[in-house]
Amino acid sequence: MYRVSELAEQVGLSRSALLYYEKIGLVESKRLGNGYRTYSEHEFIDKVAPDAHLDWLIKQGFNEKEAFRLKWLSKDMNEHDLYMADFLRVFEALDRWGPGLETETLRALSKIPFSPKTIMEVGCGKGIATTVLAKHCAAKITAVDNDAPALNRLSERAKETGVDDRVTIVCASMTSLPFAAASFEVIWSEASAYIMGVTNAMKEWRGLLKDNGVLVISDLVWRTSSPSADVLAFWKKEYPGMTTTEERIEQAKAAGYEVLDSFALSEDAWKAYFEPLQARVNALKQEMADSSALRDIQTELGIYRRSLDEFGYQMFVLKLQLKTA
Ligand SMILES: C[S@@+](CC[C@H](N)C(=O)[O-])C[C@H]1O[C@@H](n2cnc3c(N)ncnc32)[C@H](O)[C@@H]1O
Known part of the structure; x- marks a missing residue:
């Protein structure tokens, strides 16, 4: 019991x-x-x-x-309907829905030991990383998300950047991706694998990669073994599966990947996410004074401001080991 x-x-x-x-x-x-x-x-x-x-x-x-x-x-x-509506209202105006920077997307891309011809991006949101990848490599990119309005924005962004001929947009769930086995040389997931669980994603998406294919994942990790009590309590509730870089690396190896690279995203990558979010919250504060979604987002922003040395985003570049080996 x-x-x-x-x-x-x-x-x-x-x-x-x-x-x-x-x-x-x-x-x-x-x-x-x-x-x-x-x-x-x-x-x-x-x-x-x-x-x-x-x-x-x-x-x-x-x-x-x-x-x-x-x-x-x-x-x-x-209260879920209201909560979801408020949450979406805050986020729909933002382009970036997770920490990241163009330079860090490119740093991960540079660690792939071949020039990819096919990339599937999971949880692409409005396509911040999609267009960066499309501009900097010759791959055909399949961009997947289950949020139709975000994908509409991605479609516009791809046209604006002149890469729409190489970007295919698919509205689907990351838990049941509608593609044949071994369809892609690279799978890319910035700030989205946590949604189905990182170890689960490493396992489930494996079959969609070609032999020696590469999986790129960014994920929130602990950077200290003794976090402050409030930070620990907050992430235990919000991201119970959160762990350390070392443990993610062990899990990647156990799932059959070789670690080509792993690096911490910079503080600027966080700011690129949470500064526009803070500005949006400030703009809605009066109108949404009673919103518990807004209050939760404010609490989260407070934790970011105070304690960024205790946790952070980590990029993992993982190569699938030969399936037949
Ligand atoms: C934290 S956001 C990151 C978005 C984007 N990569 C970025 O950095 O701006 C997570 C994304 O996963 C998408 N998502 C949530 N659940 C999903 C699911 N079951 N299948 C596919 N995408 C999902 C959300 O719509 C959102 O775009």
Whole structure:
């Protein structure tokens, strides 16, 4: 049996999400003499293991995108429509949805030991990295995201940059990519693999790579083994799968990749993401004074400002080892 906080930590959900599941009858707890709720391991495995949780959200009528977001945030689902709408309102005006810089995209590209002819970019958003890649290599790029408005912006951006003849846009989920095995020489994912879990992505996308193909992933990692309590609590809730660069490297090797390079994204890469976000929040603050989504984004921005030495984004350039070897 687990206490609610222990179980929440194990399955990567917030305490309030678990209590909510209990309220709607998805899991049951027993009260101990001291009043604490406890949950059995059986519940943990059968009912609230992370994948089951996602399936369950989808069965409740959330589309996959909302379900991912809810799983990620473990928010109060009674308010999910408003929360999602507010969240989208803040982000829709921004071009960049994750930390990164053109120079760092190019640094990763330069580590690929061949000139790629085919690249699939997953979670491309509005195409910030897509157009950089298209301008700097001759590859045909398949850009995938499940956000149609972002893909419309990407389409305009590709035309503006004159690379639209080499960019194919596909609206699909990263968890069920509609491509044949061994379709791409390179798979590129900036600030998006976390959505389905980085180890999961390394495993699932492997089959789409050609032999000796390269997977480029950027991900949020710990840079200290003793984070401040508030920072630890924040990321445990927001990104329970977050780990260190060293552990990601071990996981990549275990998934059959050789690490060609791994480097920390600069502070400027963070600023390129969060300064426009801060400006957007400031602009909406009065109008959205009661929005819990806006409050959450502000909390996140506060953590970035105070504690960027404790965590950061890391770029991984991984080469698939010969499948037949
Ligand atoms: C943090 S943003 C990063 C976007 C872009 N790479 C950038 O750096 O601006 C994550 C992206 O993943 C997309 N996304 C979320 N869930 C997805 C899914 N299940 N399948 C495909 N894309 C998804 C979002 O729409 C968003 O564009």
